[in-house]
Amino acid sequence: MWQLLYENLEQTVSVILFVIGFSILLLQRNLIRKIIGLNIMDTSVYLFLASMGYIQGRKAPIVTDGVLEVTAYINPVPTGLVLTGIVVSVSFTAIMLALTIRLYRRYHTLDIDEIALLARGEDA
Amino acid sequence: MSLVHNFPFISILLCMSAGIFTSVFKPRVARMVTFLVTGTVLVLSAMALSLTMSLDDSYPYIMGHFPAPWGNEIRIGRLEALMATGFSAVLLVSLIPGFERMPCFVSEKKSNLYCIMVDLALAAVLVLIYTNDLFTVYVFIEIMTIASCALVAVRQNGHTLVAITRYMIMHLFGSGLLLLGISMLYGITGHLLMVPLSEAVRQIVDSGQYLGPLTVVIALITAALAIKSAMFPFHVWAPDTYAFAPPLSSAILSGIISKAYIFVMVKFFYRVIGMDIIISQQISPFLFVCGVAGMIIGSVIAISQRDIRRMIAYSSVAQIGYIYMGLGMGSAAGTEAAMFQMLAHAAVKSLLFLATYELINVSGDRKRFRYLHGAGYRNIPAGIVFTVAAMSMVGIPFTGGFIVKLNLAIAGMAFGGWMRALVLVALAVSTLLNGIYFLHTVVSIYRKPAQDMVYPPSEKMSPSAAGALFVSMLYILYLGIGSEPIMRLIETGLKTFS
Numbered sequence: 001m002w003q004l005l006y007e008n009l010e011q012t013v014s015v016i017l018f019v020i021g022f023s024i025l026l027l028q029r030n031l032i033r034k035i036i037g038l039n040i041m042d043t044s045v046y047l048f049l050a051s052m053g054y055i056q057g058r059k060a061p062i063v064t065d066g067v068l069e070v071t072a073y074i075n076p077v078p079t080g081l082v083l084t085g086i087v088v089s090v091s092f093t094a095i096m097l098a099l100t101i102r103l104y105r106r107y108h109t110l111d112i113d114e115i116a117l118l119a120r121g122e123d124a
Numbered sequence: 125m126s127l128v129h130n131f132p133f134i135s136i137l138l139c140m141s142a143g144i145f146t147s148v149f150k151p152r153v154a155r156m157v158t159f160l161v162t163g164t165v166l167v168l169s170a171m172a173l174s175l176t177m178s179l180d181d182s183y184p185y186i187m188g189h190f191p192a193p194w195g196n197e198i199r200i201g202r203l204e205a206l207m208a209t210g211f212s213a214v215l216l217v218s219l220i221p222g223f224e225r226m227p228c229f230v231s232e233k234k235s236n237l238y239c240i241m242v243d244l245a246l247a248a249v250l251v252l253i254y255t256n257d258l259f260t261v262y263v264f265i266e267i268m269t270i271a272s273c274a275l276v277a278v279r280q281n282g283h284t285l286v287a288i289t290r291y292m293i294m295h296l297f298g299s300g301l302l303l304l305g306i307s308m309l310y311g312i313t314g315h316l317l318m319v320p321l322s323e324a325v326r327q328i329v330d331s332g333q334y335l336g337p338l339t340v341v342i343a344l345i346t347a348a349l350a351i352k353s354a355m356f357p358f359h360v361w362a363p364d365t366y367a368f369a370p371p372l373s374s375a376i377l378s379g380i381i382s383k384a385y386i387f388v389m390v391k392f393f394y395r396v397i398g399m400d401i402i403i404s405q406q407i408s409p410f411l412f413v414c415g416v417a418g419m420i421i422g423s424v425i426a427i428s429q430r431d432i433r434r435m436i437a438y439s440s441v442a443q444i445g446y447i448y449m450g451l452g453m454g455s456a457a458g459t460e461a462a463m464f465q466m467l468a469h470a471a472v473k474s475l476l477f478l479a480t481y482e483l484i485n486v487s488g489d490r491k492r493f494r495y496l497h498g499a500g501y502r503n504i505p506a507g508i509v510f511t512v513a514a515m516s517m518v519g520i521p522f523t524g525g526f527i528v529k530l531n532l533a534i535a536g537m538a539f540g541g542w543m544r545a546l547v548l549v550a551l552a553v554s555t556l557l558n559g560i561y562f563l564h565t566v567v568s569i570y571r572k573p574a575q576d577m578v579y580p581p582s583e584k585m586s587p588s589a590a591g592a593l594f595v596s597m598l599y600i601l602y603l604g605i606g607s608e609p610i611m612r613l614i615e616t617g618l619k620t621f622s
Contacts, residue, residue, distance in 0.1 A: 022300060025296065042303070045303045081310075092299075096296075112286070112290075115286055122282050122283075
């Protein structure tokens with residue numbers, strides 16, 4: 001068991017990071033901490049993807065010295081997926097920060113539960 | 125390859141380019157363009173549907189120059205074309221009353237930005253319906269999430285902001301699960317296109333190697349899509365978001381967008397993994413139980429609501445439960461019934477949200493039931509369409525909702541023992557509960573208002589908006605009377621789906 005986890009160290013670490021990330025995202029009440037948790041969660045998946053595509057001793061798939069053999073390079077697909085994923089998570093971080101700013105200007109707090117209480121109080 | 129073969133791709137491209145160009149148009153033009161684009165998508169999808177009906181099998185459409193297993197492709201079959209036609213039709217009729225009430229929620233200067241989000245949401249829905257590539261699914265689910273966030277957050281109201289923040293947190297969690305699931309699936313199979321992927325999955329199952337990770341992958345992706353489509357225990361984000369969004373946004377979100385996630389799930393089950401493996405991994409009984417629980421509990425919570433919009437939002441949770449119950453049966457008949465429910469519920473729910481807003485509007489913008497008394501007389505068209513939509517929700521014959529319940533019951537009869545009993549009991553109880561809250565609402569909008577109640581004069585609904593609501597109502601009645609060809613289409617479409 002431990003041997004297996006150690007052999008797949010990157011995957012193990014990324015799953016642990018994923019769990020940490022989504023726990024922060026779901027359990028923390030502070031919006032900024034939630035956003036940090038979101039980024040930890042997304043980044044852990046990129047570590048997972050990038051480590052899967054990496055092959056020991058090979059180079060990044062960019063032809064600079066005329067070497068065209070497939071065996072010289074790592075798998076480019078996961079790297080491409082990571083790039084796409086980064087774009088997605090950057091835009092989500094931006095949206096969440098924008099929402100946070102809007103909520104903070106309105107309620108002067110970052111605590112989501114407190115904000116919900118204040119919003120309910122607006123009705124009365 | 126004829127021109128019509130390209131239409132699904134063209135409709136996607138049209139929506140996305142419209143999304144880009146509407147940002148520079150004047151608001152009036154932008155609304156017009158969005159409306160025209162949706163109409164064109166409807167026509168193109170209907171033509172693609174008639175093409176696929178003449179073909180025996182679905183056909184792949186390669187995007188770019190790389191054939192499978194490398195490139196990206198979409199795949200068009202009857203089921204996909206039917207869903208695209210149904211959803212774009214629902215969106216088209218929702219746009220007219222929705223745009224008319226937009227000034228109450230969005231400032232005129234920003235309404236072209238709202239149109240961008242409508243275009244993007246439609247593009248994402250179309251891509252999710254047609255695509256044959258798992259990573260494209262991820263990317264467009266994210267685009268859809270962004271679009272729906274913006275559709276809701278245009279309303280500058282404390283409740284709406286809190287609701288959308290909660291919505292985003294749950295959806296981002298779902299996206300994370302989905303991305304991890306897709307990454308792991310790529311790790312064990314080495315493919316992202318669905319056809320080679322399903323072959324690789326077969327090999328994994330036959331050889332028995334990596335069976336554990338495969339189970340984890342199925343669980344992750346199912347959980348992600350269940351969270352995003354508001355399946356019962358994960359529905360917490362849904363009621364507030366639907367209730368506090370502008371009416372058009374609620375109609376789009378609960379009517380169309382939540383169905384797109386479920387369609388992706390069906391595609392994942394049938395095309396990528398294979399339904400036999402889903403059943404043997406105990407995923408479908410889980411969905412079945414959640415669906416049944418959602419049907420009952422969603423309705424029970426809906427009864428206890430005093431705000432009419434929240435009641436309708438909770439009934440959405442119950443209706444999504446019907447879809448998951450059908451899907452969870454694991455039989456073709458169950459999935460067909462679920463598909464029909466997707467079409468029917470898209471129409472009924474968007475109509476309900478739009479009609480409810482009109483009823484609220486003639487009651488001085490108050491949402492409690494006691495203020496709504498007599499709203500059916502103050503706005504007669506909205507009252508009529510609300511009544512018909514409510515009847516469909518309850519499942520009265522000659523409406524779409526009746527056919528859904530009938531098909532689910534027929535699908536349930538094929539099983540023996542506790543499953544049959546559970547299906548029938550759940551349908552009966554949930555029909556009863558639906559009857560309680562929807563008929564109560566219908567009665568209360570036709571009741572005489574209290575003597576001392578004053579209703580401020582409100583803006584009249586235009587004839588075109590009333591006409592659009594009536595068209596939607598006729599569609600619901602059509603689903604109830606002429607369901608036979610649609611059911612046959614779904615049945616034959618599902619055979620060529622995998």
